[in-house]
Amino acid sequence: MNNRILIVDDAPSWRRYHEDVIRQIYKDKYEIETASSATEANDIIYGDSPFDIVLTDMQMESDYLPLYAGEWLIEQIQKMEAYKNSRIIIISAAYNIKFIAEKYNVEFIRKADCRNIESYRLIGG
Secondary structure (H helix, E strand, C coil): CCEEEEEECCCHHHHHHHHHHHHHHHCCCEEEEEECCHHHHHHHCCCCCCCCEEEECCCCCCCCCCCCHHHHHHHHHHCCHHHCCCEEEEEECCCCHHHHHHHHCCEEEEHHHCCCHHHHHHHHC
């Protein structure tokens, strides 16, 4: 079975872009699902088997203030035993993305760097 990736972003164009780039680089190595909000992603992560990688935006719905929605989602994932070996990668334009990534001990790609598809190489390794 292929590795599983969940892409979480409220912008349909970004979800499609991330999925297209991952497919371009990695072909059929990953089974990809998408979610349009942290709430939807939270429902999805309780499925049959955990995702190997979760790519999440930070700034989505405002239901979780003062946290970004993506931060709230990361907290939910990190509480789950089934996700202890999963990688979380923040893909966001948030100015404090590096601080957030360090706070939760996750990886990140700045959205500004996403136009260079080489930024996605960290997903595969």
